[in-house]
């Protein structure tokens with residue numbers, strides 16, 4: 001398989017905009033992204049995503065430099081920021097070293113097994129998933145439990161589409177996700193401080209919420225290894241650690257699954273992990289956050305600003321206890 005990241009390694013000063021465009025077009029085509037709007041095709045990832053395309057005097061489209069925003073009007077973080085400040089403990093606990101250590105991570109022939117309490121268990125090749133499910137752009141805030149945040153333009157598809165395909169049985173109440181275990185490629189997995197592989201979980205109704213996506217790309221391109229290639233979960237109303245990277249297995253279960261952070265420190269990281277400014281982490285406040293690229297702090301929003309879409313899932317629950 002081609003290496004989708006090879007173009008990103010070429011210094012942008014060494015290639016012409018046209019080459020960038022053609023490269024991206026070829027790449028997107030090969031990954032099945034042909035259905036995307038010209039708006040995405042016109043975006044040049046490393047420089048910042050384009051806003052609405054404008055027409056030049058010759059009638060061709062030129063990429064404008066308007067930065068995209070989330071629905072609250074806040075600009076997306078730069079590609080540089082999103083791909084160089086990462087939590088990915090399988091590689092290292094140093095956020096600024098992940099990109100280098102993950103650079104050669106092999107994702108060729110990636111497969112995801114979907115199994116457990118379903119009528120039609122199936123193992124999906126990632127290339128088929130990308131072709132089968134239209135890849136949508138979703139601009140989401142990502143709020144890490146450590147109290148920093150970003151705005152990220154993901155590409156992906158609703159998790160519920162995949163769940164529908166395998167037909168959950170009525171006894172299925174939870175979805176368990178498991179990341180790849182490969183200490184040879186992931187030096188951090190040689191550390192015995194963590195119960196590898198990384199695991200996460202959602203209640204089935206949370207997994208069916210429209211905000212929950214499986215991401216296969218960002219900034220109109222494929223997913224860089226440091227951001228969880230080949231496929232990762234994105235649940236933007238929850239703390240970032242729920243958005244598990246490099247998924248190889250999705251399992252429908254009757255009982256609440258163990259999750260890595262809940263096993264490591266249950267008093268600090270709950271199963272639900274909904275962003276909640278009223279529930280402090282035992283060691284720090286969750287009332288405010290540092291948006292990467294900004295100087296001051298901003299107030300943290302209930303459910304990370306997605307209350308309208310998800311608050312109903314937790315009606316009647318004591319969110320102080322079920323953190």
Ligand SMILES: Nc1nc2c(c(=O)[nH]1)N[C@H]1C(S)=C(S)[C@@H](COP(=O)(O)O)O[C@H]1N2
Nearest residue numbers: 086087088089144179198240241243244245
């Ligand atoms: N497999 C795996 N998934 C993971 C993590 C990890 O260490 N391993 N870190 C989590 C945390 S704490 C955060 S904040 C987000 C960061 O995602 P990003 O690097 O794409 O911004 O990934 C989450 N998913």
Ligand SMILES: [Mo]
Nearest residue numbers: 144145240241
């Ligand atoms: Mo995080």
